[in-house]
Amino acid sequence: MVKGILDRLNGEIVLGDGGYIVELEQRGYVEAGAFTPELALTHPYAIEALHREMKNAGAEVLQVMAFYGSREKLATVGYEDRTIDINQIATKIAKDVAGDELLVAGDLSTTWKWNKDDERSHKLVSDMFDEQIEAQYGVDFFIGELFFNLGEAMLCLDRIKKNTGVPAMITMSFRQNNITDDGFSASDCAKILSSEGADIVGLNCMNDPEHMYPHIKEMRSGFDGYLAAQPVAFRCTDETPWFTGLPSFPDKLEPTQMNRYELGDFAKTAKELGVNYIGGCCGCKATHIREMARSLDKLTQDRRWIADPDSPMSETEHNWDKRNA
Secondary structure, eight states: OOOOHHHHHHHSOEEOOOOOHHHHHHTTSSOTTTOOOTHHHHOHHHHHHHHHHHHHHTOSEEEOSOTTOSHHHHHTTTOGGGHHHHHHHHHHHHHHHHTTTSEEEEEEEOOSOOOTTOHHHHHHHHHHHHHHHHHTTTOSEEEEEEESOHHHHHHHHHHHHHHOSSOEEEEEOOSSSSBOTTSOBHHHHHHHHHHTTOSEEEEESSSOHHHHHHHHHHHHHHOOSEEEEEOOSBOOOSSSOSGGGSTTTTTOOGGGBOOHHHHHHHHHHHHHTTOSEEOOOTTOOHHHHHHHHHHTTOOSSOOOOOOOTTSOSSHHHHTGGGTTO
16 A cells, blocks of 8 residues: 555655646647536546556656536536536546555645635635535545635635545645735745645646746745645746746647656756655646656666667667757
């Protein structure tokens, strides 16, 4: 039986998986823009295949593919009445692929319905979190992700703590700067979430590695708990350091794709910066996760191919000296 997430983090770096929803859109299963997880019903084999790729690449955690799986968000594509089914099926798929080898993380995300000045929205969001938590029964821990407001992240943490007995990982997301939409810095978020009982605190999505590093450093200096970091694998700019603000989002992202070695470098640097849970988000494919596993010395049987340019048996070998030209 695999050790629990906190036991694992107590002694080593844990490698999460990559991004699902954008990858599945690029494979033709999800509608760009909506990015909702109804394919747990319509194309469950597509989710299973991607989970298996992540497992084969070296991921040690599979995250339930229930991003944007809340009732109000699913209502935008007409699947609100299947909310429980979608979350339950997505959980079963992840658990079946994980088996006794990998951990499974439940998935909760920003709802777009939370308003710090509207108490009615707090009740609505709380109920949506509760519904997903109940439907994702049996996961090893929960990840609450893509929060632009500390208040909503805190509410997510509260619901996990009150409804489950498993660890909670809460990750914030930042756009133009290091301040949440409700006015808290990255350092504030780390300190407050940790003090309120989050077992793992960190960052996910929005920023590529280069533009996530400053937030990592700020969070790491703000508290001494377990820190997570999961960047996107789409290249951002100094002017627009978050990928959803780029003209290429949501359906012209391919030219901005980062290569596997850039994410491998991220894994090394993140470890040096004190990150404990390292993974990827949108754009991070199995090839990225494989290179991150290699960078973290997690591949027990590394079968990297070795070229023989003196006696070529492929175009790769024939052109080996030109590979970095």
